[in-house]
Amino acid sequence: MGSLTDKVAIVTGGSGGIGSAICKRLAQEGAKVVVHYGGHADSANEIVKKIKTNGGEAVSIQANLSNSDEVMKLFEEAQQQFGGLDILINNAGTGVVGPATEMDEAAFDKVFGLNAKGTFLCMKEAANRLNNNGRIVNISSGLVVRPMPGFSLYCGSKAAIELMGKVLSMELGDRGISVNTVSPGPTKTEMYANSGDDTKAAAERSPFNRLGEPEDIADVVAFVVSEKCQWITGHTFQAGGGYV
Template sequence: MNTPTDRVALVLGGSGGIGRSVVERLIEDGFSVVIHYAGNKEAAEHLVDSIAAGGGSAIKVSGDVADMDAMSDAFQLAEDTFGGIDVVVNTAGIMILGTIADLDLDELDRMHRTNIRGTFVVSQQAARRVRAGGAIINFSTTVTRAQFPGYGAYVASKAAVEGITLTLARELRGRDITVNTLAPGPTATPLFLRGKADQQIDQLSKAAPLERLGRPDDIAEAVAFLAGPGRWINGQTIYANGGLA
């Protein structure tokens, strides 16, 4: 067991992409971090080792975010190892695209299980366990405003995430815990870039007034603000998208 520290974060989906940048940014702020992963154990182990080499404190945990028992165990591990939980960041989610007319309903159910039920399960555990002065941060998407064709089912799942999050902020009245949703725009992660032609990437990079794609560290900075000094921001959806929508 590691020595308990003052500030502890649990990052769901923390082994790669935006989640990895969030983990690294919170480590910079002195957090001890529990890194959750779904399938990429090697990436999670490498990240834990890298943090330890730099003098930080982190452990890894796996589990299905939509599984109540698995998430209860993950939260319990964080408490047993570090003494409590102050910040929960849920970047875990999946995106399956297709028109509303043509999307396979089994794919709809699979995505909604992770994005909606998973967010609800994680939020439920966070509501029970996060300490006073803490923060709960869930992830939506700018596409809930941009309304691109082919994103209908994904947008529906993320609109539900916003509803869960903003309601929870009101339910935690008097607990000194902030609850917000972060909604990134197009962000240059391997998952986002995979399968896209150079022309499509270039077009997306010019969509925002800042004329570039977001970087994972852009999103991590917004998380760090909500997890730290942003105590007067509560019950909001924050759009980190360079002005796209």
Template structure:
């Protein structure tokens, strides 16, 4: 009997996270859809998956709170029998020149993007079954070095470092650890507050002359979550050729 694989998708209630949850469910995995505050959106994702014949549930947690993240993983194990794939798409982006960004905004991003990734990675390292995969989320902006992205890029640089080192620390576990680094992708997180001229400029940067779509990113995640057992300790730039 082939055991159904189980995925936890952090930030799975919208944007890239929703596309990832639905893609992994379509690949036959049971999916725990994590959300931070919007239960209705998470329920919509669960309904979409189950209506298509998949298996899913939703659970809330503050990803920077170790006790809540531990409970999230416990609920997943109790409901689905284990954890095989962890995808941490949860993140926030606050843009400003370095000299104008408030330390409160910096700390807010750091708490979610860095501490949250650290806390989720700790639980994933303890809970993932053999043959499992942890997939963190970085950003192409770390290499692009765009103005106004200083603090956000710094948080994602920290994600890169954690990902590369944890892959080595899990030696002997048969668990892969990678990060996906999207380029400009048409999600509310990316589009919010940007003038159309900026969006047009970022669109034109890709040789494919379009923004990424959540489904493009989900395809890369599905590769890392399933067949890519020899890809480990890598940052996968999924950006249409911007860099």
């Protein structure tokens, strides 16, 4: 039996690179996984299919995370499907790259609407629904500690969720619920590939001289939601191969 047998997990942005790796990793540990997606139904359904093929349980659910009503429906449907909720992984995110002087209100609303507001709404909903001794993990970025030009909105939104998570960890500790952050460095995903970063230079920032794989991040998340991590909360795990 896996370390997460009979646990129920929601993974937002579960159809993407890091998200899909997290979904599959948690399922390997026995969790029943809700693969959330915003607009990539085919990708989400493919992840569900792979999990079921390997003997796991999973469903895909669509929701606009910047809308509180849709977030509520996501959690309600997850509970209806599996009868409870133990783990929330806030992985969904987006970015707009460019100088701050070129960022307009629409760019701000896009990035903060999903990364910050969406994460907050999910944490709020989870706080009211998680079983005792549950787990919340927010996926941030090493750019919060090691920022680069062109990422002002992305860095700001990720910094916001790290601090919101720290506060929530104080508010939920009496129920045994931990709230932590996993902060990847440069990782081989479509989003990173579109960022325009120099992949060779990024790899050289790590002592391992390579970019991260989505599975590297998923392994850290699996540890953070396990019982082995029950005494750690309000913490940011740097999962960047020494990037920070």
